[in-house]
Amino acid sequence: MTRLEPQRVRQLTQQAGVFATLLGLLGLGLWLGLSQGAVTLAPEQVLRAVLGLEPNPIVAELRLPRVLGSMLVGAALGLAGALFQGLFRNPLADPYLMGSASGAAFAVTVALSLSGGLSAAYASDRIFAALPAYTPVFAFGGAVLAVALTLLLAGGAARTHDLVLAGVVVGSVLTGLTTYWMLKDADRVRAVMAYTLGNLSFMGWPEVRVLALYLLAAGPLWWVLGRTLNALSLGEETARSLGLPLAQLKLGIIGLATWLTAASVAYAGIIGFVGLVAPHALRRLVGGDYRVLLPASALGGAVLLSFSDLLARVLTRPAELPVGVVTTLLGGPFFLYLLWRGRRDVH
Amino acid sequence: MSTRGLWAEGLCFGYAGRPVLRGVSLGLAEGEWLALLGPNGSGKSTLLRLLAGLLEPQGGRVWLDGKPLGQLSTWARGQQVAFLPQQSPYPEGLRVEEVVRLGRTPHLGLLGREGPADDQAVAWALRQTQTEALRHRWLATLSGGERSRVLLARALAARPRFLLLDEPTSHLDLHFQAEFLALLEGLRSQGVGVLTVLHDPNLARKADRVAIMVEGCLLMEGPPQQVITQPLLSRVYGPGVRVHQLEGQPVVLLG
Numbered sequence: 267m268t269r270l271e272p273q274r275v276r277q278l279t280q281q282a283g284v285f286a287t288l289l290g291l292l293g294l295g296l297w298l299g300l301s302q303g304a305v306t307l308a309p310e311q312v313l314r315a316v317l318g319l320e321p322n323p324i325v326a327e328l329r330l331p332r333v334l335g336s337m338l339v340g341a342a343l344g345l346a347g348a349l350f351q352g353l354f355r356n357p358l359a360d361p362y363l364m365g366s367a368s369g370a371a372f373a374v375t376v377a378l379s380l381s382g383g384l385s386a387a388y389a390s391d392r393i394f395a396a397l398p399a400y401t402p403v404f405a406f407g408g409a410v411l412a413v414a415l416t417l418l419l420a421g422g423a424a425r426t427h428d429l430v431l432a433g434v435v436v437g438s439v440l441t442g443l444t445t446y447w448m449l450k451d452a453d454r455v456r457a458v459m460a461y462t463l464g465n466l467s468f469m470g471w472p473e474v475r476v477l478a479l480y481l482l483a484a485g486p487l488w489w490v491l492g493r494t495l496n497a498l499s500l501g502e503e504t505a506r507s508l509g510l511p512l513a514q515l516k517l518g519i520i521g522l523a524t525w526l527t528a529a530s531v532a533y534a535g536i537i538g539f540v541g542l543v544a545p546h547a548l549r550r551l552v553g554g555d556y557r558v559l560l561p562a563s564a565l566g567g568a569v570l571l572s573f574s575d576l577l578a579r580v581l582t583r584p585a586e587l588p589v590g591v592v593t594t595l596l597g598g599p600f601f602l603y604l605l606w607r608g609r610r611d612v613h
Numbered sequence: 614m615s616t617r618g619l620w621a622e623g624l625c626f627g628y629a630g631r632p633v634l635r636g637v638s639l640g641l642a643e644g645e646w647l648a649l650l651g652p653n654g655s656g657k658s659t660l661l662r663l664l665a666g667l668l669e670p671q672g673g674r675v676w677l678d679g680k681p682l683g684q685l686s687t688w689a690r691g692q693q694v695a696f697l698p699q700q701s702p703y704p705e706g707l708r709v710e711e712v713v714r715l716g717r718t719p720h721l722g723l724l725g726r727e728g729p730a731d732d733q734a735v736a737w738a739l740r741q742t743q744t745e746a747l748r749h750r751w752l753a754t755l756s757g758g759e760r761s762r763v764l765l766a767r768a769l770a771a772r773p774r775f776l777l778l779d780e781p782t783s784h785l786d787l788h789f790q791a792e793f794l795a796l797l798e799g800l801r802s803q804g805v806g807v808l809t810v811l812h813d814p815n816l817a818r819k820a821d822r823v824a825i826m827v828e829g830c831l832l833m834e835g836p837p838q839q840v841i842t843q844p845l846l847s848r849v850y851g852p853g854v855r856v857h858q859l860e861g862q863p864v865v866l867l868g
Contacts (some may be wrong), residue, residue, distance in 0.1 A: 273749035277708075318709045355702060450709075497703035497715050498769070507665050508771075509691025511721035554706025 281558055284551045292337065295572035298334035300325055302576060304584040327470070335469030336575040337568035338477040338587070339534045340544070342526040344567020345484065347541030348548075348560050349523040352495035353516060354426055357549070361527040361541035364433040364520065367462075369412020369442035370405040372533040374461045375447045377404040378454050397457060402473075402532035405461070409528035412436055413520065423516040426502070464537035464590025466575050473533045481564075484522055491519055492557035499554060536592045539597025540567050540574070546604060557583040558560040570597075616679035618642045619694065619775045619806060625672030626656075633659045635829040636673065641775060644804045646782055646797050648817035648837075651826035652849060658699060659808045660826070661777045664808065665696035677775075691719030695773035699744040699780045699810075701764055703753045709763050710748040713738055716770030741796055743789075757784035764794075775806045782809075782816060794819060814841050814865045825849055841865065 300316070301307045305324065307315075316324035316330075346361035354363070362368075374397070381398035417423060419432035448454040494515045497505040506512050530537070544566035545559065552562045571589070574596060578589040619641045626634040633656045637825050641647050641664070641779040649657050662668045664675055682690060683750070695716070716738065717731045739745045743764040747755065752763060761784040767774060782790050797807055801821075809820075817823050823840040825832045827849055833840050841863040843856040857864045 271749075277749075355704070357705075368867065414722055493718065493721075493723060496707070496711070497718055499702065499707060500715060500764075501698065501701045503662070503667055503696070503698045504701060504715075504767075506667055506687070507691060507694075507696035508715065509686075509688040509722075511687055549706050553708070554704050559706075 277553070281552045281562075284548070284562060285565065291569045292448055292565065292572065295337070295569060295576065296333055298465050299336070299384055299572055299576050300329045303329060303579050311459070331468045331474045332466055332575070333572055335474045335477060335533065336466050336572045338474065338481055339466065339530040339537065340540055340567035340569070340571025341481060341564040342477065342484075342530040342567070343537060343541035343571065344544035344563040344565070345481075345560060346526040346530075347567070348545035348556070348563035349491065349495070349519050349526075350541075351545050351549075352498060352556055352559075353519045353523075354430065355499060355501075357546050358542070361523060361530075362437075362536065364416045364429065364524070365412035365436035365440065366524055367536045368417075368437040368444065369408040369410070370528070371408070371458055371462050371536065372412070372444045372447075373404040373408025373438045375444050375454060375458050376408075377401050377458055378451075379447070387558035405535075406528045406532040409531050410524055412440060414526040417517075417520065422513070423520055424513060427430045429520075444544045450591075459578060460588065461535040462590070463588035464535040464593070465536050466578075466589050467586060469533065477533060480526065484526060487518065487522055489557060491515070491522065492555070492560050494519070495556035495560075495607050496554075499556075499600040535588075535590065537571065537593055539601065540570050540594045543597045543604075544602055546601070550604075593609055618678065619664060619682075619808075621660065621664060621673065622676060623673035624660065624670050624675070626659055626663060626668060626670060628718040633829050634663070637826070637831050638673075639824060639828070639831060639834070641806045643774065643806050643807050645822065646801055646807045646809070646820045648698055648820035648823045649810045649826060650812075650814055650817060650823060650840075650849075651832075655826040656829040657826055658779050661696065661779050661808065664775075665667060665694055665777050666690045667696065670771070688719050688722055692771060693773055694775045695768040695771045697764060697768040697776075697781060698776045699783075703760060705751070705753045707752050708734065709744060709750050709752055710739070711753050711756070712763055713744075713748075713770050714765045716767040734770050734772050737772075738766040741769055741799070742766040742790065745758065755772060758786055758789060762787060762789065773805065776800065776808070778807065778809045780810050780812060782811065782813070790816065814846065814863075816854050817841065818862055818864075838863065 301309065311322065312325060314320040315325035319401045343361050350359040350361060350363050377398055377400060415430045416429065416436045418429035419435065423429060444458060448458040486508055494510055497508050497510055502512060545563040546568045548562040549559055552558050574592045575589045578587040578592045581587055621637055621639045624634050624637045637660055651657050659668065663670055666675065677693065678683060698793055713735050717727065717734060720731065721727065739748055742765050744762050744766050747759060747763065752760060755763065761781065765781055782793055785793060800807055811817050818837050818841065822834060824834040825838045825840060825845065832849065833845055841856060846854045846856055846865065853867055854868045855868065857866060
């Protein structure tokens, strides 16, 4: 647009304000994440460690990758949630809608059976470290295969309702199998439960690098899919009449969301509510233009998960809570609040 | 067959084996308004979807300027043929102008950047539908009639050569129904071919041609005077419909 009108300026200002706030919160989350934990570090200690003036393994090797990892996982979940909410035109869609979570949990169970169980003695909050080294690969593959199975059962991506139904079927069957299989062995119960409750304690630099690559690969698609999702919000018929090759684009959206979800599940287990709440809340703040909403949801997810992980680390320190417990405890009531507010606004 | 225009030739279509269209042939020329009448379930909307390239014919073919419509790229099709469905979801968080801008999608593709031509087309479409004052409102907060006009503006924004409108007037008050007829007049003079599905035969009175569909077949097609007649409408809609003449034009009343 060449000429900017006051209303448009106001909208842009508000959007810029939301992005600035999210970035500020990310900075705050980074700072708190580095200084807080089992041991509290003084500001100057954190600063010296970050600036490289004083080697500090707690900051450099433990907290920094963990905080960055939580942000990357949160961003992946926020983005995947926004993609699915747009695709299904349903604000209650979440990244696991098509069975990826159950697929990952099932694959982790399989991985454990193949390896003969957990590798060594473990503490409950270090259970990811005791899992076999190839677990993330299995989780990623399980998530992708489950979504592929959902697509197969739904006969492709053409009929959205079939996709949701097939996703529910695949999810419940895999969950049933997982439960049956994991109950054979107490170690498996603990390991699979740890996975399904989400955990960021295994986050190190290699994981952060891989996650960053996954997110970077998703970046260029944002504009294309943003425009597609905008058109889709007027209905599939309208989107197709506008010339969009919807069959391929829908597969692209599912593929990207699955890629992001699988990556996050592989390194952090299943973390509920982030991918549901972040896009939902940000839609109210920045509007429904997906070219804006997609990056905003990624940032929102990053903020939400980094703060949730912070709580998971400090609430019961020196022990840790599974981060999925925190996101669920925070996200549930917050989501109810959004629903209640939405009802009040509309009627 | 004239080469310019949008043509349906012997179209057959059915959903799950239930036939909906049984060999419909119908042409839409440039600068022409064709009004499609017919009872519920007679196949009007399906015909529109086939003409818009949203459904693949199970028999017969759709031609655009003498070429099979299916051979065009989806973008080229979208630039030339705009389709307004009977119902659309009303997304939260999209403003009127953003909705109308989506109409430019066929010209932009997936990666194109909007330019002055797009701004002009959007401004024109807003003006034509008198929705300029609403441009910063949220679509979801508008009244039914306002939404209809905005969605019509979305279809217009592509500056299509052919416009397929499925019940565009159903939420409009009398004032905007009159405005809609004036808009069609303007589009016709610009060479746009318009096909409207209408429920009210009185609105079709000013059309160039009226076609009536019954049970998937084209029952009759011709100038309004010849189609909007007592015997024909009684046959299609039942005995409760009365066609009167007022100043030489048919007026349809109930009872």
